[in-house]
Structures are given as structure tokens and as C-alpha cells.
Amino acid sequence: MPMPSSRTVPALLAEQAARYPDHEALVAGPVRYTYATLRDEVRAFAKGLIALGFGKGSRIAILMGNKPEWVVADLAICSIGGIMVAVNTWVTTRELHYILKHSDADGLVVADRFLKYDYVAMLAEMEPHAESLPCLKTIIHVGAAGPKGSIAFADVFARGRPVPDAALASAEAAISPLDVTYLLYTSGSTSTPKGVQIQHFGLIENMWNIGERMHVTAEDRLWLVVSLYWGLGCENALFNMLTHGACTVLQEHFDAGEALAILESERCTLFYGTPNIAQALDEHPDRPKYDLSRLRSGGSTGSPEQFQRLIKLGVTEICHIYGLTETYGNCTVSDGRLDPPEKRYASVGRPLPGVDLRIVDPETFAPRGVGEPGEVQMKGYVTIGYYKDEDKNRASFTPDGYFRTGDLGFLDADGFLFFRGRLKEMIKTGGINVAPAEVEEILMAEPAVKVAYVVGVPDAVRDEIIGAVVVAEPGAEITEAQLMDRCRRELAAYKLPRAFRFVKEADLPLTTTGKVQKNRLAEFFQPAAAG
Known part of the structure; x- marks a missing residue:
């Protein structure tokens, strides 16, 4: 299977809809989109955004669980040359205000609630928005009711019907592969979150390379409960599937019993998740009732012992992944099928194509030898910088242009990276x-x-x-x-x-x-x- 020729999100959707029109692209409960119908839905929503006054450079935030509307809105924002701002679903009122203000979001697509979180109430606490969030002009709500003055998600489609195809085509043609299309906020445990800027071309090229390391094909089906707002969800998983013509099966939030039923009924072949998710599935009392034999590959992190639990679950070719939001999700991935067993899970794999990775002394930047730990630094598929934060940008890049991950690791003689923790640790x-x-x-x-x-x-x-x-x-x-x-x-x-x-x-x-x-x-x- 060749890498898609497209280097912008709307072009990728058009290319895959032509190549795999009848392949399922997105499933969420009763909602099912093929590549052709997903593109139609995205285009219809994109026209609605144009009708609402959004266009190139607009910053539209998304706040909801793993709903199909998340993906439709995301791809539509990218298709008009806008910038999608992903918001943590576990956000507090203070954090939500910070992200909307810092990102200069002029639009917000929001669910009424997620689990115990009442987003309508949070936004009400920020009233009047004209004073607290002066850039925010339009709120689009998903669910029965939304914040004061918001527009229903379905109404956006209606507003877009009079917009001619030529207007959307013009917006798509104005997009460069180098344009920023995602603004993803890292979870700052000791400081305010940083806004990571991600470009169109990297979402396509690096995610294709991730999928190749996992041997993904158009027949694969990924169970995705990892939150879409997280880089692992909207960067890595989503575009891994889109670039390969594969299917993303959403679960809005994690429930182990429901997950087992989805994995079986949707014939899922790929797993993305953390060790605690695998543990919950493995230890669920209903586990023996479900056939998970179609599971094959995917990505996770953890110790070799934790990977054995995934293999026991049936994910026999699971890949060990490493990376940051700043490095387009993953920069090294082990090959769960071809790498030597003794390195498959002890290491985090070899650098992906297009990733220039080095290990250096964290203070002098002198190169470390084989087996010598130092800071992991890289060029290639790396963010162009943090939004509105030149101090952090200066601290995060070396004079010769390498991104400082702040992680400790070493390379062995075969080029496998062994992660050894955070430098701060x-x-x-x-x-x-x-x-x-x-x-x-x-x-x-x-x-x-x-x-x-x-x-x-x-x-x-x-x-x-x-x-x-x-x-x-x-x-x-x-x-x-x-x-x-x-x-x-x-x-x-x-x-x-x-x-x-x-x-x-x-x-x-x-x-x-x-x-x-x-x-x-x-x-x-x-x-x-x-x-």
C-alpha cells in the first residue's frame, strides 16, 4: 500500500474517499461512516463553518468525549484552513478559561456534559464572555441544550447548504502543508499547559510511518477509547487510520465491560491504550465470554511485564511506542512482528523514518556513545514551537535546531532507544x-x-x-x-x-x-x- 500523496487534511480525505469509498472510516455505536460519507459530512459541516464566518486561521476549540461529532468537527476545521484546539475533557473551569483565552479561540464546539462534568455550567461561570473571552464569538453545542446563545450542531449543516462548493474548494486550495492545523495543550502538572502547534503534512507523513511499523492495512479496525483530545488520539490513532484507509471505532469513555462487547462485535484488530486499560479488560469478570481473537497489533507503553498482559489479551504484535505531543505523537515505535523479542518491549523501538534522533549530555550537548544515557533530542517531525511562548521555545530547542524532550535514554548498537525516565526525575x-x-x-x-x-x-x-x-x-x-x-x-x-x-x-x-x-x-x- 503506497503512502497517500496528499499533504493537507482535506486533500487526504478526498484521496481516501476516492480510493476506499465503501470502507468504513468511523464507527460510534449506531453511527457509521464510510470514507465517502465521512467526507460528505465533513464538507457539509465545513460549509456551515464558512457560513458562520470562520475561515483560514480561525481557532475553533473542541470539548467533548469520543463522539463522532468530535471527528467531524475536527476534520471540518482543518478543511477550511482553521486551527483545531483540543480541550481536555477532564478540564476545570479555571483550565477551560485559560485554554480558550490563551489559544485566542474564536469558536467552540462543546457537548453539554461529559460524565460528571457540566460544561454548560462551566461556561456560564465565565459570563459575560465578551469580557472574559473577547475572541470567542460562536459556540456550537452537541446535546439537548447548550450555553446561552449557542448554535445546535445540526443547525450548522443547515446554515452551510447555501454555501457553494466553490467557496469550500477555494478554502481548501488556500491551505499549505506547512500550515498549523492543530493546537494541542500538554497537561502541565507543575505549570500552565503549553500550546503545541502541529502542521498538516506531519499529521499525514508521521502517522503513516507509525502505521507501517504496526503493519496497518485498510482492513484494520482500531478500538479507540483513548481520549481524542490527547495527542495519542487525534494525532497518532486517528491519522494512522485515515492514512491507511482503516476504520476508527470510538468508545465515548472507558468502561471495561462495554469495551469487551465493542471489541468483539466490531471485530477490532488494533488496540491503543495504557497498561491500566489492559489490566481492567483482562481482570473483568466477563472477559472469558468475549472473543477477542481478531486483536493483532496497536500501541502501548509500560514494562515488559505489562506488555505480557496485552499479549495474553490477544494483542500478540503490540508495539512499544514513545514520543510526545511535540513529536507528532510517536517518534520511535517497536515492530511487534519483526523486532527481536528481547528488544521488542524492553526498548521503545527504533526512530521512525524522517526522525533524526540523538543522545547527548544534557548540559554540554556532547554526544553520548552506544549504551550511554543522556537527553533524547530530535529533529524532523517536531512542533514548530509553542503558541505565544517564546521563552519556552528558546529553552526547548538547541542552537542547532534539535528539540529537547527532557527525557533520558540511550541507543544500543542496533539503534534501538531505551527510555530511562524524565531528566527532571x-x-x-x-x-x-x-x-x-x-x-x-x-x-x-x-x-x-x-x-x-x-x-x-x-x-x-x-x-x-x-x-x-x-x-x-x-x-x-x-x-x-x-x-x-x-x-x-x-x-x-x-x-x-x-x-x-x-x-x-x-x-x-x-x-x-x-x-x-x-x-x-x-x-x-x-x-x-x-x-
Whole structure:
């Protein structure tokens, strides 16, 4: 299968609708679009946006769960030369106001609510919008009712009917592959979120390369419960499928029982998800009732042990993915079919085509040798910069143009990248730096350990000591003495954990996207937690 020739989103939709007109492109419960009907729906909504006064450079935010309207609105915004601003569905009123204001959003497509979140009430708290959000002119609502003065999603189609095809064709023709079409906000755990600017061509080229590493074909069907607002959803997953003529099957929010039913009934072949999603599916009491034999590949993160759970679930060619929103989702991907088994999950794969990746000393930028850890830096499919934040842009790019990921890793002799944590997570104990991932690897080599996380714990003498948060395998017993014996055999004395906390997996603090919040693990070592 050749890579699509298109380098803009509307051109890609036209190309795939011509090549795969009857292939299903998007499924969400009873809603089903082929590539031909999806393009028709997107074009009809795009005309409505034009009728509402939107055009090239318009910034339109989307806030809702994984609904088909999310995808239609997204692709329509891209098709008029606009910029889609993705908003976290777990947003607070304060965060929503920040993103809408910082992005200069002049439009918002919003559901009335998502789970416990009442978006209509949040927007009401920001009234009057003319003062709090002066750029915001139009709100389009999905659901029974919307904010004051908003337009129903269905009404946008009606407004677009008088718009001639030539007007949309003109808008599409004015788009350059280098134009920014996505503004994705990273989840800032210690500061305000950063607006990552993503261009048309990269959404097509890099996502095609991701799919090739996963051996995706037009016959594949991806179960997508990962939130569309997240780069893994709207960058990686969605355009992986669109560039290959494959189908995206949406689940609005995660429920393990419902997910199992969708995986079987929709004959899904691809899995995108985090280790906690795989765990919930595997441990659900109804798991044996469902046939998941069509599952084959996809992308995830985690330890080799966590990947074994996915393989047990049936995803035998699952790929280990690594990247940031800033690097178009993924920049390295393992090949779950062809890579050597010993590297398939221990590493995060090799760089994708078009990715220039290097490992350097994080202070001097001197190159590191094979097997020597340093900062992961890259060129190629990388954001052009953060929106309205020149200070962060200067800090994030080297003088010779490499993006600083802030991640620690090393390359082996075959070019496989081994991720070793965030540079910020480096522990300085007694003046010596220790990489948490190295200690975690030794702890998880103990058969009774399911997962372990290592963090710095403040200490009056050593500045920090190494603390280990450990989850035991179900039914297994593990002691501090046992783990210390292994650590003493494998690690230098300054790398030894000085404090342990044994917890249940359910007690680990997670982000809204299912990742462990390592910046909160030190709370387990506070006096109240030690209890």
C-alpha cells in the first residue's frame, strides 16, 4: 500500500474517499461512516463553518468525549484552513478559561456534559464572555441544550447548504502543508499547559510511518477509547487510520465491560491504550465470554511485564511506542512482528523514518556513545514551537535546531532507544545523579514484584534519598529485606533504595490519561502516608 500523496487534511480525505469509498472510516455505536460519507459530512459541516464566518486561521476549540461529532468537527476545521484546539475533557473551569483565552479561540464546539462534568455550567461561570473571552464569538453545542446563545450542531449543516462548493474548494486550495492545523495543550502538572502547534503534512507523513511499523492495512479496525483530545488520539490513532484507509471505532469513555462487547462485535484488530486499560479488560469478570481473537497489533507503553498482559489479551504484535505531543505523537515505535523479542518491549523501538534522533549530555550537548544515557533530542517531525511562548521555545530547542524532550535514554548498537525516565526525575543523592528507571528495572526483576516506581525523597543529610513504591503480584508476598538483597547484588551502594512503601495498584495516582503521576509518588513517604 503506497503512502497517500496528499499533504493537507482535506486533500487526504478526498484521496481516501476516492480510493476506499465503501470502507468504513468511523464507527460510534449506531453511527457509521464510510470514507465517502465521512467526507460528505465533513464538507457539509465545513460549509456551515464558512457560513458562520470562520475561515483560514480561525481557532475553533473542541470539548467533548469520543463522539463522532468530535471527528467531524475536527476534520471540518482543518478543511477550511482553521486551527483545531483540543480541550481536555477532564478540564476545570479555571483550565477551560485559560485554554480558550490563551489559544485566542474564536469558536467552540462543546457537548453539554461529559460524565460528571457540566460544561454548560462551566461556561456560564465565565459570563459575560465578551469580557472574559473577547475572541470567542460562536459556540456550537452537541446535546439537548447548550450555553446561552449557542448554535445546535445540526443547525450548522443547515446554515452551510447555501454555501457553494466553490467557496469550500477555494478554502481548501488556500491551505499549505506547512500550515498549523492543530493546537494541542500538554497537561502541565507543575505549570500552565503549553500550546503545541502541529502542521498538516506531519499529521499525514508521521502517522503513516507509525502505521507501517504496526503493519496497518485498510482492513484494520482500531478500538479507540483513548481520549481524542490527547495527542495519542487525534494525532497518532486517528491519522494512522485515515492514512491507511482503516476504520476508527470510538468508545465515548472507558468502561471495561462495554469495551469487551465493542471489541468483539466490531471485530477490532488494533488496540491503543495504557497498561491500566489492559489490566481492567483482562481482570473483568466477563472477559472469558468475549472473543477477542481478531486483536493483532496497536500501541502501548509500560514494562515488559505489562506488555505480557496485552499479549495474553490477544494483542500478540503490540508495539512499544514513545514520543510526545511535540513529536507528532510517536517518534520511535517497536515492530511487534519483526523486532527481536528481547528488544521488542524492553526498548521503545527504533526512530521512525524522517526522525533524526540523538543522545547527548544534557548540559554540554556532547554526544553520548552506544549504551550511554543522556537527553533524547530530535529533529524532523517536531512542533514548530509553542503558541505565544517564546521563552519556552528558546529553552526547548538547541542552537542547532534539535528539540529537547527532557527525557533520558540511550541507543544500543542496533539503534534501538531505551527510555530511562524524565531528566527532571533524576535523583541527586549525596551529590550523585541516579536514574530512577535503572533502580526500577532491578526491583521489577524480582518475580513477586508486579510494578515498582522510584522517586527522590527529601533528606537532610543526602539532599535526597531513593524511595521505592512497590506493588506486589496478586497473592505474592514481598519484603523489604528481599528487595534489598537483590539491589545490593545489582546496584552500586549510592543507588540503593533507603525507603520502601508497599501499596496496591489501585492506590497509585493516575493522570486523566492513565499514566502514573510520578510527581505525586513522594506523598507515600510523608508521615501521614507512612502511617
